[in-house]
Amino acid sequence: MLRLPPRSTLFPYTTLFRSLYISNRIYQPIGYTNALACFAAMGLMLALGVSSDRMQPLLFRAGSIVIAYLSCLIVMISLSRGALVAAVVAGAVFLGLARNRITVILASVAAISPAVAVMVWVRAQPALMEGGMSLELRSSAGADLALRALAGLLLCLLLFFITSKLQDWRIVPESVSRGVALVSLAAIVSILLFISGFYIVKADSFSEWVSSKVDEFTSVKLPPAGPERLANINSGMRWQLWGEAYNEWKEHPLTGTGGQTFELVHLKRRETDLFVKQPHGLPARLLVETGLPGLLLMMVFASVVLFKAVRNVLVHRSYAPTLMSGILGLVVVYAVQTSFDWNWNIPALTVVAFFFAGYLVSKRPVL
Numbered sequence: 415m416l417r418l419p420p421r422s423t424l425f426p427y428t429t430l431f432r433s434l435y436i437s438n439r440i441y442q443p444i445g446y447t448n449a450l451a452c453f454a455a456m457g458l459m460l461a462l463g464v465s466s467d468r469m470q471p472l473l474f475r476a477g478s479i480v481i482a483y484l485s486c487l488i489v490m491i492s493l494s495r496g497a498l499v500a501a502v503v504a505g506a507v508f509l510g511l512a513r514n515r516i517t518v519i520l521a522s523v524a525a526i527s528p529a530v531a532v533m534v535w536v537r538a539q540p541a542l543m544e545g546g547m548s549l550e551l552r553s554s555a556g557a558d559l560a561l562r563a564l565a566g567l568l569l570c571l572l573l574f575f576i577t578s579k580l581q582d583w584r585i586v587p588e589s590v591s592r593g594v595a596l597v598s599l600a601a602i603v604s605i606l607l608f609i610s611g612f613y614i615v616k617a618d619s620f621s622e623w624v625s626s627k628v629d630e631f632t633s634v635k636l637p638p639a640g641p642e643r644l645a646n647i648n649s650g651m652r653w654q655l656w657g658e659a660y661n662e663w664k665e666h667p668l669t670g671t672g673g674q675t676f677e678l679v680h681l682k683r684r685e686t687d688l689f690v691k692q693p694h695g696l697p698a699r700l701l702v703e704t705g706l707p708g709l710l711l712m713m714v715f716a717s718v719v720l721f722k723a724v725r726n727v728l729v730h731r732s733y734a735p736t737l738m739s740g741i742l743g744l745v746v747v748y749a750v751q752t753s754f755d756w757n758w759n760i761p762a763l764t765v766v767a768f769f770f771a772g773y774l775v776s777k778r779p780v781l
Contacts, residue, residue: 439492439493439494439639440488440491440492441492444760444762446760447492447493447494448492448494448496448497448751448755448757449755449757449760449762449763450488450492450494451488451489451492451494451496451497451498452494452496452497452500452747452748452751452755452757452763453762453763453766454484454485454486454488454489454492454497455485455489455497455498455500455501455504455747455751456744456747456748456763456766456767457481457482457485457744458482458485458486458489458501458525459501459504459505459508459740459741459743459744459746459747460740460741460743460744460770461478461479461481461482461485461525461740462478462482462508462518462521462522462525462740462743463508463736463737463738463739463740463741463743463744464478464737464740465478465479465482465521465525465574466512466514466517466518466521466736466737466740467735467736467737467740468514468517468736469737470737472578475574475578476571476574476575479521479524479525479570479571479574480567480570480571482521482525483524483525483526483528483529483566483567483570484563484567486525486526486529487529487532487533487563487566489501490529490530490533490536491533491536491542493639493640493641493643493644495637495643495644495647496751496754496755497747497751498644499750499751500746500747500748500750500751501747503746503747503750504743504744504746504747504750505522505743507739507742507743507746508739508740508742508743508746511724511727511728511739511742512735512736512739512740513735513736513739514735514736517736518736518739520577521574521577523573523577524570524573524574524577525570525574527573528566528567528569528570528573529566529570531566531569532559532562532563532565532566535562536559537641539555539558539559541554541555542555542556542559543640543641544640627647630646630647630648631647631648631649631653632649632653632654633648633649634651634654634685634686635648636648636650636651637650650694651686651688651690651694652693652694652695652754654684654685654686655680655690655692655693655694655695655698656693656694656695656698658679658680658683658684658693658702659676659679659693659698659699659701659702660698660701660702661683662679662682662683662702663701663702663705663706666702666705667705667706668705668706668707669705670701670702670703670704670705670708671702671703672703673703673704674703675702675703676691676692676693676699676702676703677689677690677691679702680693692756692759694754694755694756695752695753695754695755695756696712696752696753696756696758697709697712697753699756700712716749719745719771719774719775720749722774722775723742723745723771723774723775724742726738726774726775726776727739727742727774738774741770741773741774742774744766744767744770745767745770745771745774748763748764748766748767749767
């Protein structure tokens, strides 16, 4: 019988790492891995916004870069594909709207590169990447992780102060900043195309590769739990849950089935023994429970918030411009991941996202 470590012990057995004893994916203290990763990704955007805003005090920015590094490390260790996708989308929005893009890129490098280095080591540790390991193995690997995380933090601060000093003696023109952003975007796209091309070449044909990926996404099998899940696009039964919601909605297109009723819909339509209460996606839940009017109202609300937020970010670019772009990135992380997960039920995410969304759409933000 497996024995759980106590909740109140010290690092690395805080509630954050307590779940590692049975599972290789952390989920405490929030209680859900993807929600923890979403919270960390939201924190990453906000911290990068603060650390990239040269109108903020240097020490305040240094503290923020530390938070950005730790948030990035949590996202990586969680192995949450949804959080990674949301962070990439939010990062693109952040970089596109930020005024001083070079500063954003340098801050991102200072925070992300040490986290990647630590994650490379973590990936090679079975005691951290495989479930059901003994408490003794966890203890040893956790101590090593703490030391390497601390070394990464020091490297993060060193990179941050070096890049900050290099920028003190000149202001980069907007045209150069825009060019750097385009080159960075082109580099990311090229890397993604290269990786995709590698897997396509391994297949007999492009159509066969596409077909295999569609089958993988719609499979009823759950994705692997280890690092290999990052290269797997299995929806984790979401495709089936969305199908159940859609098929039930067709019977009640205008009224829906009523709030908090999806678990009954699932019991009625499920084809496996898996039991869930959520369709893992706010649009799917609103569609089946509140009908088309409920979904349309949500879309109108989200569109208005997004429009006013982007407008205010552009209008106030001369006043804490990068910080406001980072805050918008935080809201985008929540919006993207909530579209395919049930994070809206978790106050730690929803309250924070709505607070900052309200801040963005306010007529005159006060910093």
